[in-house]
Amino acid sequence: MSYTKGELAYSALEEIGIAEYEFDISVEQRQSVIRKMDSMLAEWSAKGIHFGYPTSKIQNSSPDDDSYVPDWAWEAVISNLAIRIAPS
Numbered sequence: 001m002s003y004t005k006g007e008l009a010y011s012a013l014e015e016i017g018i019a020e021y022e023f024d025i026s027v028e029q030r031q032s033v034i035r036k037m038d039s040m041l042a043e044w045s046a047k048g049i050h051f052g053y054p055t056s057k058i059q060n061s062s063p064d065d066d067s068y069v070p071d072w073a074w075e076a077v078i079s080n081l082a083i084r085i086a087p088s
Helices: 005-015 027-046 071-085
Strands: none
Touching (some): 005 071, 027 071
16 A cells, blocks of 8 residues: 555655644645645656556545555655645
């Protein structure tokens, strides 16, 4: 079993120092991170980097959706997503 989309989003937030035990992360903020992850992995897919990640076809996919990102790619997704969300 892979990380869920919500777990990857939470891990990226932790990477930049925004953990739920210190900050109140709203549902909207987590959804925003998931949308950014969808966008990032869609870009990667267009460049030929495929993980089987299901990009959201609807505006609010569930954080409980499986990401299908293999374990060897988790760190790459988390780190790159953290870089994308850090400025916001």
